[in-house]
Amino acid sequence: MIVPARRLAALGVLAAALTACGTPQAPPAARPAPARHTVAPAPVHPQPQPQPPTLAPGPAGLTxxxxxxxxxxxxxxxxxxxxDMTAAQGARAARGEHFDNPALIRTLRALKVPATVFMTGRWAEQYPAQARGVGRDPLFEVANHSYSHYAFTGGCYGLPTVSPHRMRADVERAYTAFREAGVEHALPYFRFPGGCQDERALKELAPAGVTAVQWDVVSGDAFATDADAVARQVLDGVRPGSVVVMHCTRSAAPATERAVRTIVPELRRRGFRFAKVSELIGAATARH
Incomplete structure (x- = not known):
């Protein structure tokens, strides 16, 4: 059949259109994404811990x-x-002797009594969970009582002695033990084992930058079994500003927790307010 020229032309146009529709088209050139302006997160800075008050060095730069x-x-x-716990008492702890006193800590918390715990490094190693719990509780503060609880002078209640060149290292070893137990903010306060000190010990510890903290009221709780006698001794001795020394060691001070349950309400009845040592030192420095 002969197709007229006019129809041929129309068919040609239609075929061209169909061919064009079936041919893949090149995608349009990708456009660059618009610039996005992001805000960098603010750096996180830990809150600085307030510096605990300390006393100025004594005469001749002594502690x-x-x-x-x-x-x-x-x-x-x-x-x-x-x-307290000496470096040599680990075997006794392994046999079941208790150098901790969790009941005492529970009582202080129940009575809402702020307190300062002078901890040996060896105690922190033996009871890391308790050391960490005390150190993180805002009711308490942790200070240094040496690593080994060895004496810093001779003739100190029969305790072994630390040689002068090892005194500062013993104190610093205790701070290391505290950090390893999770006590992050042990204060720069040091209590001599047995309370025994002399000029040589104060000189050897001067580079450590600590304030030595002793006391003016002896509770008599060491090895005591009569809680009432301990309570009477404290109540008879306390004056405004007093620092009372007691113990957090079940085996060596079994009556302390019971004595505290008598001491606290009676002192409150007399109008006393309980404070940490750092508060008393701050008050003392503010007066000078």
């Missing part, structure tokens, strides 16, 4: 010694507890 706070009418008193 300063603090025994009590100001004798002011506000009737403030600090209860302090020595968590």
């Amino acid at each position: 300063p010694v603090f025994t009590h706070g100001p004798r002011t009418p506000d009737r403030t008193v600090a209860l302090t507890f020595d968590a």
Whole structure:
């Protein structure tokens, strides 16, 4: 059949259109994404810890010694507890002797009594969870009682002695033990084992930058079994600004927790307010 020229032309146009529709087209050139302006997150800075108050060095640059706070009418008193354990008592702990006193800590919390715990490094190693719990509780503060609980002078209640060139290292080893147990903010306060000190010990510790903290009220709780006698001794001795020394060691001070349950309400009845040692030192420095 002969197709007229006009129809041929129309068919040609249609075929061209169909061919064009079936041919893949090159994609349009990709356009660059618009610039996005992001805000970098603000850097996270840990909150700085306030610097605890310390005393200025004593005469000839010796370690300063603090025994009590100001004798002011506000009737403030600090209860302090020595968590004693010598470097050689690990075997006794393994046999079941308790150098900790969790019941005492629970009682202090229940009574809402702020306190300062002078801890040996060896105690922190033996009871890391308890050391960490005390160190993180805002009711308490942790200070240094040496690593080994060896004496820093001769003739100190039969304790072994630390040689002079090892005194500073013993204190610094305790701080290391605290950090490893999770106690992050142990204070720069040091209590001599047995309370025994002399000029040589104060000189050897001067580079450590600590304030030595002693006391003016002896509780008599060491090895005591009569809680009432311990309580009477504390109540008879306390004055405004007093620092009371007690112990956080079940085996060596079994009556302490019971004595505290008598001491605290009676001192409150007399108008006393409980404070940490750092508060008393801060009050003392503010007066000078």
